[in-house]
Amino acid sequence: MKPADIFLAVLVAVIWGLGFVASRLALDELPPTLMTTLRFAIAAVPCLFVRKPDVSWPLLIAISATLFLGQFLAQAFGIAHGVPVGLASVIVQSQALFTVAFAVVAFGEVPTRAQIIGIGIAAVGLLMICGTVGYDFSVGAFAVLMISPVVFAIGNLLLRRARDVPMFDLFAWLCLASAVPLSALTLMTDGAQPAWHALLNMSPTGVASILAIGAVSTSIAYWLWGRLLRDHTAAQVVPFALLVPFVGAAASSIAFGERFGPLRLAGMITVVCGIAIMLLSKRPPAVPAAA
Template sequence: MNTKDIFLALLVVLIWGVNFSFIKVGLQELPPILFSALRFAVVALPAVLFIPFPKTSKWNVIGVGMFLGVFKFGLLFIAMKSDASAGLSSLILQAQVFFTIVLSVLFLKEHIAKVQIAGIGIAVIGFSFYMFNAGGNITVLGLMLILSAAFFWAIANVMMKRMQGVNLFHFIIWVSLIPPLPLLALSLLMETSNPVEVLLSTSMKTWGALAYVSYISTLLAFALWGALLKNYSAASVTPFALLIPVVGMLTSNIMLNESLETSEIVGALMIMSGLVICVLGKRLLALLVAPSLQKNLG
């Protein structure tokens, strides 16, 4: 990758890492499901009037819209309302990497390397730190909600992996048209019977957070990420995503004054180690291990 594109990849990492803190800011005034509905409505409208429908089945758009938009983000926002900090949310959501690997093996018949199995095992131990030592930064309920969100994200990932030659930016615009109505219905049922009143009482700070989450984190960042994936191999681009939870935890400390307890730091380090091994394990083996042993671990 040239210097310009490395900078763009790091910009996307920064945008997506900071995104979790902006979500937390928005959730201070908006109910989580309503916030999620607004996020996708702002992305989709009026963009769908000008963006052509992606070259894929409508069922792919509907499916990804439900799994990614309704289930993943709905559960994530609910967890972040009061059961998980922004920093830990950015980290634990990366369980989608492990779920995507497992689902790809089961449904796409992809091969899983032994080194990836080792990475998943290390990460599972890391997740257990939050299961058995739940504290002020995350509850057991929050952990379960975010892991569920990660699982639904992985389903959407597998669906998108099966698509060929689809413009990712166009696809995200049309996918964003699916979640608002189901999420609004759930919000009316579970959160508030008068969303208009809630919106009228919302401060400019929250509207700014919504604008960031919608336009910058979704439209701009996905457009840049899609362009990078179009010009470079996934193996060159996706490792940058490992930096997202690092940025997420650092910025949540700066913006929200969040800090991690000792057990949470240990868990975070194990999860990050598992992520690095899963994504970069084969390349690390190529540098550190003899070719004969690499074959046994592949």
């Protein structure tokens, strides 16, 4: 990778890590459904200028419902109900574990020995984190947050079917496909009057946070990530995502004074190590078919 591309990959990881902090700030003023709706409504603005990519509506909606709507709504609910931001950033990255596991079922992809070891190590880390649940946040909040990496992984596999389309256009329309049902959900769960009242009473910090989440963390960062994946192999790009939980945890520690007990910290490090083994392991070269 060129130095400029390495810089972009690191920049995206930093943006996503800081995005967890921005989400927490926005959730201090907005309910989870409204915050997530605004996130995608802002990120969907480019749909006014770009045409829908050549992807069927059923596939577009399926990718949007998992990769975006399900992932980020579960994140918002988990963080809003007390899951620490740094811990949330680690749990979400466990999507790598579920992606490899689901690929075995969906595509018959046999993981390498190193990937199996990585899955085992990451699973042990998640169990260690589970041992700390119930002290500063509820089991229910943790269960809802665990939905995020699971649907994230499903979205990753569905995204494979959207080939040869402009990434920026695709992500913009995925955001639109998430914003529409989320708007209806917000009206049903929060009510029009309370939602409007929350919007009118947002502080400058809240407004800046939601703009950063929608325009930068969702629209720009995903576009840059898509470009990197288009120009380079996944093995070159995806490992940079390992920086996300470190940035998220460090930023949360600075912004909110978040601290981790020995068991939780050990679990978080174990999860990241397991993910690193999975992402950095090399697949054996495919055996060419006989003539």
